[in-house]
Amino acid sequence: MSIDDKFDALFKALGHRARRRILDLIKDGPKTTGALCEALTDLDRCTVMQHLSVLEKAGLVVVERRGRERWNHLDALPIHDVQKRWIGPYAAHAVRMLADLEALAETEARSAGAADKSKV
Amino acid sequence: MSIDDKFDALFKALGHRARRRILDLIKDGPKTTGALCEALTDLDRCTVMQHLSVLEKAGLVVVERRGRERWNHLDALPIHDVQKRWIGPYAAHAVRMLADLEALAETEARSAGAADKSKV
């Protein structure tokens, strides 16, 4: 599995609201599949399980079997990689852009009087 | 457009390697659609444009038209929101989990002798 496959799987996993809700539900501790289905009343049980398997393939959910129960644990470590490669740098970029914009606005404000006659 | 729609669009946009490549290509300055197509030789021009429209819907690409050219600018601000709501908190969670795990490993190492007989 290439690095791109990994990020594809991760972003895909995060790209559906039901799956993000599941992550939020198991953030503070693992839950059984049944408990998750009870919380997600608008979704069929099979649908929840499909979402869980997408999350599992992305490495965001780790499964532990206890008797006939299946406990779904969050593993947030892959998100840490997303942060490092994609989000962090771009977020920093966003902040830098904002700063540039503000500087530009200030410069333009200063020369506004001179530039006015060239405006449409 | 709800907040969930926004995040759906954003993660979806980030969830395809071709689109992530496009983002990287315009990270340091806008490029025309034609320039992007030249860089992405493995993709059809129409496919590139479809990807661009996905990025545009997610607010990650802002289009400026100059004559017959279309200049695609990166807007990384939406990624900043992803960072704040989804990545940051979960990345922090990952770090906390790691710390917990290390603490647990240490505890178990200390009581290893006593616990050994109960192992399978």
Added chain:
DNA sequence: TCATCATGTTATAAAAACATAACATGTCAA
């Protein structure tokens, strides 16, 4: 043991995403 319960598997229909082709538009420069 045996009914029940939690979960798993397989199949299928509908919707969305991806990739391409064919045609259309509007701009530039000779």
Added chain:
DNA sequence: TTGACATGTTATGTTTTTATAACATGATGA
């Protein structure tokens, strides 16, 4: 103005995703 050029639009086929239904398994407790 006219041909080449950069881009836009519409249509279409293919593949994935999403959501359910129907059936299967395997643990648990009376």
